[in-house]
Amino acid sequence: MLRVSKLTDYATAVMAALADAPARVHSAQELAERVRLELPTVSKLLKQLAHAGLVDSFRGVNGGYRLARASERISVADIVTAMEGPIGMTECSAQSGLCGLEPHCGVRVNWQRINQAIAEALAGVSLADMLKPSRRRGAIPIHVAPSL
Amino acid sequence: MLRVSKLTDYATAVMAALADAPARVHSAQELAERVRLELPTVSKLLKQLAHAGLVDSFRGVNGGYRLARASERISVADIVTAMEGPIGMTECSAQSGLCGLEPHCGVRVNWQRINQAIAEALAGVSLADMLKPSRRRGAIPIHVAPSL
DNA sequence: ATAAATCAGTACTATTTCGGTACCATATCG
DNA sequence: CGATATGGTACCGAAATAGTACTGATTTAT
DSSP: OOOOOOOHOOOHHHHHHHHHHHSBBEEEEEEEEHHHHOHHHHHHHHHHHHTTTTTEOOOOTTOEEEESOOOGGHHHHHHHHHHHSSSSHOOOOHHHSSSSSHHHHHHHHHHHHHHHHHHHHHSSSBBBHHHSSOOSSOOOOHHOOOOO | OOOHHHHHHHHHHHHHHHHHHHTTOOOHHHHHHHHOHHHHHHHHHHHHHHHSSSEEEOSSOEEEEESSSGGGOBBBHHHHHHHOSOOOHHHHHSSSSSSSSSHOOOOOHHHHHHHHHHHHHHSBBBBHHHHOOSSSSSOOOOOSSSSS
16 A cells, blocks of 8 residues: 555654644643544654654653754654654665565666655655645645656 | 565566566566566466556466556556555545544645655656666656645 | 652554465466 | 466465553652
8 A cells, every 4th residue: 555654644643733832842641632542652652753853852740742843844754754764665775685686676776766756755745734734836846866 | 664565566576577578478487587586476466467457467378477568658656556555655545534533633635645746756657667777867757736 | 858740661462464375276278 | 188377265474563551760849
């Protein structure tokens, strides 16, 4: 299906909730209620997001999470990468020397370019964009790397 | 990691091998040797590709597989879809009414647009393109749907 | 100082998906 | 009819995923 994991999906929803009031600190509990997910689940993914530097965390009473930077400066690619690691459509496009077919298949290089096109597509959409209901006119141009 | 499955990856390699001699009929055995994979695996994915109409199959002695149409008219999206089903980054972007968060998360519509951008990126690269070592200059422009 | 609230880290388990294999049926050619 | 191939189905083991639980650390408030 070519999909991101559920956790990643949830993460975008949680990040969107944070972006709604970027100045405030939100507890994991509050966010869980907001997006209708279990607290442990939300807590888990917030830790990952904090580890990746996308959110700041605060301990103790009245602690919680806050966006580490403006929603315009956080891309969907950032969130996906934080949750799933480096974006790579195939084994060999993320890291070479693994599939053993490399000398014979000949399609590796081109997969890498497709990869890059998709990574750029994800990088080109910010968290702020995700909050816009369905507004902006005019396509965002995305390019696959030269020489495909 | 946001990746296609290994089978899909293998499928592109097998399709590339077929595209190398599009007029001939290749047995599963021959293709398996060519791409250095086990016969049952190659056989399995060829069945799927045949079912999706991307290759024609011929039974009996001297039977085998052949590209159903010119490699220029087979896209990477075709192969991915044949192997993995409809392209959809999230549950809800492939099919609504499943995640229960839809009324609250607000990011669903935008995921759908990202989806579409990626689907178009994959659709814009043909099997013939995949065979080119690393040649063509000039980016292929891809657009996310209007109103993101 | 103590208790409460909240995040941090680790570990565990159940479920699902994926990759791979086996088997038998069916079709074609000689 | 027999050899060669694909078609279809079913199965199994391994890995990834999702979710849960528990314990520790930190901060605030009283």
